[in-house]
Amino acid sequence: MIVKIVSKNFDIPDSHKLHVALKHGRYTSLEKLFSMEPAEVVEEVSKSGLRGKGGGGAHTGDKWKLIPKNHPLPTYLVVNADESEPGTFKDRQILEFDPHLVIEGIIASAYAIGANHSYIYIRGEYVFWAKRMQEAIDEAYGAGYLGKNIAKSSFSLELTLHRGAGAYICGEKTALLESLEGKRGHPRLKPQGKEPEWFFGAPTVVNNVETIASVPYIIKNGFEAYRAYGTDNSPGTMLFGLSGHINNPGIYELPFGVSMKAVIEQIGGGVLGGKELKAVIPGGSSCPILRADEIENITLDYESLIKHGSSLGTGGMIILDESVSMPLAMKNLFEFYHHESCGQCTPCREGTGWVDKILGRLLTGDGTQEDYKTMLGACDMLNGKTICVFAPSVAFIANSYIKKFKAEFDALCKA
Amino acid sequence: MSAFVFTPENEEKFAALLQRYPQKSSLTLPSLWMVQYQEGFISEDAIVFLAKKLETTPMNIYSVASFYTMFNLKPVGKYHIQICKTLSCMLRGSQEIKKHIENRLGIKAGENTKDMKFTLTEVECLGSCGSAPCMSLNEAYKENLTIEKIDAILDSLA
Ligand SMILES: Cc1cc2nc3c(=O)[nH]c(=O)nc-3n(C[C@H](O)[C@H](O)[C@H](O)COP(=O)(O)O)c2cc1C
Numbered sequence: 001m002i003v004k005i006v007s008k009n010f011d012i013p014d015s016h017k018l019h020v021a022l023k024h025g026r027y028t029s030l031e032k033l034f035s036m037e038p039a040e041v042v043e044e045v046s047k048s049g050l051r052g053k054g055g056g057g058a059h060t061g062d063k064w065k066l067i068p069k070n071h072p073l074p075t076y077l078v079v080n081a082d083e084s085e086p087g088t089f090k091d092r093q094i095l096e097f098d099p100h101l102v103i104e105g106i107i108a109s110a111y112a113i114g115a116n117h118s119y120i121y122i123r124g125e126y127v128f129w130a131k132r133m134q135e136a137i138d139e140a141y142g143a144g145y146l147g148k149n150i151a152k153s154s155f156s157l158e159l160t161l162h163r164g165a166g167a168y169i170c171g172e173k174t175a176l177l178e179s180l181e182g183k184r185g186h187p188r189l190k191p192q193g194k195e196p197e198w199f200f201g202a203p204t205v206v207n208n209v210e211t212i213a214s215v216p217y218i219i220k221n222g223f224e225a226y227r228a229y230g231t232d233n234s235p236g237t238m239l240f241g242l243s244g245h246i247n248n249p250g251i252y253e254l255p256f257g258v259s260m261k262a263v264i265e266q267i268g269g270g271v272l273g274g275k276e277l278k279a280v281i282p283g284g285s286s287c288p289i290l291r292a293d294e295i296e297n298i299t300l301d302y303e304s305l306i307k308h309g310s311s312l313g314t315g316g317m318i319i320l321d322e323s324v325s326m327p328l329a330m331k332n333l334f335e336f337y338h339h340e341s342c343g344q345c346t347p348c349r350e351g352t353g354w355v356d357k358i359l360g361r362l363l364t365g366d367g368t369q370e371d372y373k374t375m376l377g378a379c380d381m382l383n384g385k386t387i388c389v390f391a392p393s394v395a396f397i398a399n400s401y402i403k404k405f406k407a408e409f410d411a412l413c414k415a
Numbered sequence: 416m417s418a419f420v421f422t423p424e425n426e427e428k429f430a431a432l433l434q435r436y437p438q439k440s441s442l443t444l445p446s447l448w449m450v451q452y453q454e455g456f457i458s459e460d461a462i463v464f465l466a467k468k469l470e471t472t473p474m475n476i477y478s479v480a481s482f483y484t485m486f487n488l489k490p491v492g493k494y495h496i497q498i499c500k501t502l503s504c505m506l507r508g509s510q511e512i513k514k515h516i517e518n519r520l521g522i523k524a525g526e527n528t529k530d531m532k533f534t535l536t537e538v539e540c541l542g543s544c545g546s547a548p549c550m551s552l553n554e555a556y557k558e559n560l561t562i563e564k565i566d567a568i569l570d571s572l573a
Pocket residue numbers: 051052053054055056057058060080081082083084085168169170171172173174206207208209211212388389390
């Protein structure tokens with residue numbers, strides 16, 4: 001099942017060093033890249049159907065096309081390496097084992113949208129990976145792959161690594177840009193129509209690390225080669241993750257459209273300790289949970305997961321065995337969401353805390369039916385009343401736990 | 416007068432970074448990091464110093480610094496253990512690991528040892544779910560933790 005496009009060099013010793021990376025194909029897309037017009041690059045990526053790997057699955061080419069022509073301010077490319085969604089640990093593999101692939105992708109993407117400066121925003125905890133990435137950036141500058149006239153072309157690009165400092169919400173693209181501007185990471189109100197992002201008022205594209213790392217293959221081999229993998233609406237591959245109660249936790253690059261169950265059994269080696277599977281959180285904790293009996297026909301692509309009432313998210317699957325108490329798992333996640341709410345919107349800031357508290361009461365045996373109703377009400381309040389989609393996603397996941405495992409919640413409520 | 420000043424190296428770094436952003440305020444997080452590496456935490460003096468340097472108010476710097484969990488507004492121990500408490504780690508036994516550390520150090524999560532040798536903090540997902548349970552010790556990740564591993568790590572810390 002495994003297909004190695006982005007992860008091709010992961011197992012090569014010292015793959016992060018420039019001289020090794022060069023031996024294994026890095027920067028070979030540049031010749032073709034600079035023979036193309038930027039608009040042609042955008043078109044190629046558009047046709048490949050590449051979708052964002054940061055959780056939303058937006059069409060990358062469509063996003064790039066939103067950059068206005070002839071804007072008075074420079075254009076920026078911001079790479080999202082904030083990776084904080086529970087269950088997600090894929091971007092760090094790319095940063096660790098193939099940082100030059102990230103740089104190669106940044107060169108292509110920046111060239112396509114006309115950016116001469118790019119920032120990588122990396123979560124503060126990733127100290128090792130920030131160092132790794134910075135070493136690669138320094139090597140690339142030294143070898144003429146960054147800076148003025150890259151690979152003797154007329155294209156110049158600066159690349160700056162910027163560290164966050166511990167805030168999940170800074171992965172949300174507008175909060176990330178606020179943070180990059182030196183402020184609290186507060187998501188911005190979204191415009192009515194389609195627009196690019198804005199960094200200090202300048203047109204900006206925000207893309208996930210893995211999205212950017214997928215670009216060189218498309219440039220070098222053409223959109224059809226990428227489309228040879230995956231499905232019509234979810235073309236190509238994704239770095240899927242397995243964690244929790246699974247025998248072989250890890251990151252595996254797979255074409256979209258493979259069976260979730262087969263991946264768990266064949267690649268993941270099945271549930272840890274031979275226990276029964278109880279549930280799967282399909283793509284990071286913000287995706288509604290699926291009961292074991294629901295995953296039978298699920299394939300790992302955007303459409304299949306939506307059809308089954310969840311979403312593909314970041315592809316980071318969390319496996320839960322029969323022993324897990326669902327109210328406890330839900331409480332764990334609500335502690336997370338309460339801690340990570342940026343605090344701008346009252347329903348989100350307070351509601352996540354209420355639900356956490358009520359779940360705590362239920363779990364210690366002091367909960368009542370009234371508590372249960374209050375909890376449902378608080379979850380309801382999270383939906384559709386806030387600045388960003390953080391709160392609505394929390395509402396969706398809450399509903400999935402409560403509805404699908406209702407008996408476990410009922411059992412905890414006194415009269 | 417604020418008592419905090421950047422070391423000459425940090426002054427140099429600051430000047431170099433200034434060239435890399437369209438506006439000065441972008442240097443807020445990088446500057447807070449420099450302060451924390453220089454002093455171990457973000458003191459009020461340093462906040463006043465940064466406000467001047469970034470042409471803003473101390474309250475604004477404070478408001479930003481307090482938003483991000485990694486900025487220490489109080490001193491922390493020589494060894495800062497940050498253990499992940501989120502779901503993938505919980506499923507793999509992070510609670511037992513935490514209790515074991517608490518017992519060995521004689522403190523609860525969120526506290527320092529009296530001699531300021533250790534600080535134990537519970538944190539949310541570290542992006543290491545595939546090698547859970549996981550913690551960060553000062554800045555290094557320690558993964559696939561077991562009670563034996565924790566004992567060996569704690570024994571090795573002078
Ligand atoms: C609460 C929240 C957290 C997010 N965290 C991340 C993250 O850590 N990394 C990431 O790449 N995208 C994250 N996103 C998605 C970004 O907003 C954005 O859509 C993405 O970076 C765009 O890149 P892509 O189109 O290449 O996926 C998050 C979104 C939300 C709402």
